[in-house]
Amino acid sequence: MRLPIPCLTLITDRRLCEGLSLEEAVAQAVDGGVNVVQLREKDLTAAQLIPLADRLRAITEDKALLIVNTHLDVALVCAADGVHLPERGPSVAAMRRLAGDGFIIGRSVHSAEEAVRAEEEGADYVQVGAIFPTRSHRGLPAAGLALLKSVAAMLAIPIVAVGGITAGNVEQVMRAGAEGAAVISAILDSSSPGAAARRLAEAVSEAAVPARRRRA
Template identity: 40%
Template sequence: MLFLITNRKIIRNKTFIEVIEKAVAGGVEAVILREKDLTYDELLPIAKAVRKITKEKNALLIINRNLEVAKAVGADGYHTGFYDFIKTSFNWKGSLGVSVHSLEEAILAEKKGANYLLASHVYKTDCKKGLAPKGLNFIKEIKENVNIPVIALGGITNKNVREVLLTGVEGIAVMSFIVSSEDPYTAAQKLKENMRIV
């Protein structure tokens, strides 16, 4: 399954909504709306517009770290960071995803009720400058120790997506490969094509 994580600050030559439309048309199956600096009032109209696109194309919408917006637009899922997840009780009926950066976090998140894990970062990426990538063995280790779906993230492109999928993950997530692409439709399409071969 192909996840897109949004970041309006790295878009090149299109509007935010154009990027989402083209990415979903190209094969993205779930959009994680991750615009953490926006307030409820700022994020809500964007979330409604993205919800319209995902519903039309039968894709999932997951809201990152704004539970009230997730509820207001009837999102399919809510996503949060590990520490927020461990500290907080969520009144949420949909899918609940958690970002993890270690095996310990993965095991604890599953125990506390996460429905899926976003594990990162696999390869070197500009989104995590200065932080060493964790590699494929990190993903394999998590897969061996949890029973919920694992989505791999970090520096994944059409050139390395096959080797990531061979770890057994249920999906991959990308940000810059699609969002900052000159052609988000083709970028998503290339990923999907290479994902089908595994």
């Protein structure tokens, strides 16, 4: 199993969904072009996450990958496609021994050095950010496009940009070396998650071809 390229990842935050359940918002987003759903509900325990993960698995089945943040046990129980690890968390090698070779393992990184280390550990992709200012990580300074460019020059594995990304600036991150973008509020804070996802997916797709040519 591999990350789709280009990828548009929706990171979940059920608190942003107004007038819709998280499941309804995710379903609309997937129909709009999201091809990776990353379950990230940090206030829920593993036991609380499992039924939610099961429902999201049913929504994403044959339509999008499902990645679970941190909780490998939840990911395995709900037959997710992978797990996403925080910058300071379990080693990729340890997760690989438990999950097997066909399981996607990604890691959040905030520097080129961390990105290189993640690739050396065997990560399938890195999520790099925060590229632009973002409400989800208020204490984290924006790294800017320079970080993406430096990571792209060093890594062979896919790079997913995260942090303050919108349909208006996603072309910049793709052209800076990202193979995809991960968003939260750009979709979930919209009155129409499906339409927001469609705009982002179109922008990602349009920017992806010249970006891949440049890195080839």
